[in-house]
Amino acid sequence: MKSNIITAKSLRAMGFPESPVIPVVLEAVKKHLKHTASADIxxxxxxxxxxxxxxxxxxxxxxxxxxxxxxxxxTTTGGDISLNSTGISFAIYGASGIEAGAMHQMYTAAKLPVAVAGALMPDAHQGYGLPIGGVLATNNAVIPYGVGVDIGCRMCLSIFDIVPTELVQRENFFTRELLEATLFGSGAQFKQPANHAVMDSDVFDALPLLKSLKDRAWRQLGSSGSGNHFAEFGAVHIVDADTLPGVPAGTYIGLLTHSGSRALGANIAAHYTKLAKQLRRLPGDAANLAWLTLDEEAGAEYWMAMNLAGDYASACHHIIHAKVARQLGRRPLTMIENHHNFAWKETWNGQEVIVHRKGATPAAAGVLGIIPGSMTAPGYIVKGRGEMASVNSASHGAGRLMSRSKAMQNITHEAMKAELKKHGVKLLGGGLDEAPFAYKDIQAVMQEQTSLVDIIGSFQPKIVQMCGDAQRGWRRGPREKWHNDFVEGE
Structure with a gap:
């Protein structure tokens, strides 16, 4: 039987509700009944x-x-909702380095009636809704701004059996490959889109919003966005060979990318945050923490759209890495990938909960991840320790020390150039808002989470591609702060 005999159109004709049932049925048929006759289905x-x-x-x-x-x-739908007078307790890692705004946001989130557990990571800083670096487990509720705007934003590392000295000896070659592998900029689109199975997902056709976004998503497939998104070559040093089969302890060339779901994720976030706010009106600072339950239509739709955006973000990385591997003429020894800005169904103290990790890395026992530093500071390949106090989470990077606008006001091009030269890093694009000085000390951040992850390797950037000021086309005026400080897409 062909997998497309049962379609969304045929299900509508039978009388199935448009959403959330149709996408769930299609997925079940595709997964379990692909060899069953259509009449029996x-x-x-x-x-x-x-x-x-x-x-x-x-x-x-x-x-x-x-x-x-x-x-x-x-009973919490369609009216004003009060926060609990006292919030759930939550662990804070690296409290001395976390700004007051992020602390306030986390304490507010802890008072939500649906909150079950939480934690604040050492790279935390203020954002919208949950702070970036905030982890929140809820009971049958998903918070669009608890996930963030850049849904499924992730790190992806390919390790190649090539000595890092080639990055210096063949710098022009590796520079060219970075420039040709992807596009940067919030509006960047390809004239000839790549092909990937994610674009064949039935979910695109099951939800009108996603159907309207599909064409642009296809043209942006394999692009990288703006803000703190990057593609870079660097030196990988593996110290724990037992964790990575087929990768002996030693030094290699790595391709590391960081980007998310582009306009697809941003539009999903905006649409469902608006719906959540209409359904649940929360007071003051908590307004952006409005949630949707998974029992209601909007919540089930968001859950499907969020997962599609996560798959799309992963596909963007895989396309970039495949292009580079083809040009290098090498298969990677291994690929490590992890994402943040997402919500997972997990078990917490025997209860199924929804765990939001906004700018936080999954770190359950044995789970691999990458925690980057800055364009000059090393990143780390880590293995989760499964710490319950952190809700099985760790930081997603070094974390910002300065907002984007503050960085541009206080950092000079001369200082940035000197820092790049000091560390032997070649920068392609990248503005002052992403200068190394705008970030916390990654060593200090890692020291604050030794109970959360074990380090099995490191990544030292050498050739870094980012968007850059000119490509962003930053707007001036009333929305300047939003665009500059949160352009990365939370």
Whole structure:
């Protein structure tokens, strides 16, 4: 049976609700019934639609059956919601280096009626909703601004069996490959888009919002955005060979990229944050923490859209890395990838919760990740220790010491050039807002989270590509602060 015989159109014709049921059914059919005759599938689907209660424990359609249940009345919908008088307790890592604004945001989030557990990472700084570096577990609720604007933003590292001295000896070659591998800039689009299976996802056609964004998403597939997003070559030093099979302890060339879901994620975030705020009006500083429950249509839609944006962000990285590997004529020894600005279903003290990691890295026991420094400071390849106090999380980088506007006001081009020369780094693009001085000391940040991760290797940047001031086209006027300070997309 062809996987496209059962389509969103045919499900609508049977009477299935547009959302969230149709995408769930399509996924179930694709995963479990790809070798089943279409007539048999249709018979099962009609039975499901007629009596969903008979399928609550079904191995194929249990999730869809739950979505067909009448919605549970939510007493917190459609009115003003008060915060709890006292918040849940949460661990703070590196408190002395965290600004007051980020602390205030985390304490506010801890008072949400849906909050279950939380933590604040040592790279934390103020953002919208949750602080960047904030981790929050909730009961059956997803907070669009707890995930962030740049949904699924991630790190991806390919390690190649090439000695790092080639980065100096063949600098022009590696520079050219970085420049040709991707595009930077918030509006950057390819004239000839790449192909990737993510663009065939049925979810694009199941939700009208995503359908309207699909064409632009395709043209931006494999691009890298602006702000703190980068693509860079550097020297990888592996100290714990047992963790990476096939990668002996030693020194290699690495390609490290950092970017997210581009306009797709930003539009999803804006749309569902607006809906969440309409459904749940929170007081003052908590307004951006409005949530959607997974039992309601908007919440189920957001969950599907968020996961699609995460898959899309991953595809962008894989396209970039495949281009570079092809030009190098080498397969990477391994690829390590982790993401932040996302929400996961996890178990916490025996309870299923939704864990938001906004600018925080998953660090469950044995989970690999990359924590970058700055364009001159080293990043670290890490293995999670599964620390419950941090909700199985770690920092996603060094964290900002200065806002973007403050960095541009206080850092000179001369100082930045001197710092790059001192560390032997060649910079392609990259503005003063991303200068090394704008970031916290990565060594101090790592020292604050020794209980959260083990270091198994390092990455020292050598050739760095970023967007740069001229490509950003920053706006001036009333929205200048938003655009400058949060252009990276939280």
């Amino acid at each position: 249709e018979a099962q689907l009609k039975a499901l639609l007629q009596a969903p209660e008979n399928f609550y424990n079904d191995s194929v359609f249990a999730t869809a059956a739950q979505k067909l249940k009448p919605p549970v009345e939510d």
